Amino acid sequence: MTTPTADEPQPAAVPYGTPDAPRIAVRGEAHLEVDPEFARIGITVSARGRDRRAALDDLTRRNTTALDLVKSYGDAVERVETGAFSITPELTKHGRGERIRTYQGAVRITAELTDFTALGELTTRLADLDLTHIDGPWWALRPDSPAHREARRKAVHEAVQRAREYADALGTTLAALVELADIGADAPQPYSATPGRMRSVAYGGAAEDSAAAPLDLEPQRQHVYASVNARFTMTPPAL
Structure with a gap:
């Protein structure tokens, strides 16, 4: 038997297998529902006045008050940014x-x-501040959340199980994995699927002798998706 040289045409790959090595192509999917890992809120502090400097001074004061309140919660606040x-x-x-009016x-x-x-508690206290508008919360998972990894693992296991069932229906077994393709494992999180929101609120100032009760917020469960395409070879069945 001679070995083909570089100048000789090479045999073309057969994408759908051969009678001696038939292929099975399957898709594996997984859907998990998990608790969110963090929540994001938007805070808009406003000021208004007939004089530019007075409006700016009021805005600076209210901004400092809001930031100090947020930072007073210590480790409960993972990140705070001014936009x-x-x-x-x-x-x-x-x-x-x-x-100019x-x-x-x-x-x-x-x-x-x-x-x-x-x-x-924080959202309630922020809403009590003068001319402060609150948006959110938006519940989300981190990009490196273990939930994403678990969904991908389950999708691969489902693809293998599905391929084995097809092979078993033909009275044979899988021989080897030929290809495993990630076709977009995770649904967008938004940073997540549809983000949960509470009603936006804006207050012009609360009475000094009263304090609003903290809002009872129920975290929105997050949906994580994974999907893979897989191709296997199997032992030729006896048809």
């Missing part, structure tokens, strides 16, 4: 020329918490 900042003149709608300012803060009991 957009704006101070905008608002013009009069009538009359000649451009006249007032100035509006806003600062956007994002906080991530892992303690959901503290989350309910």
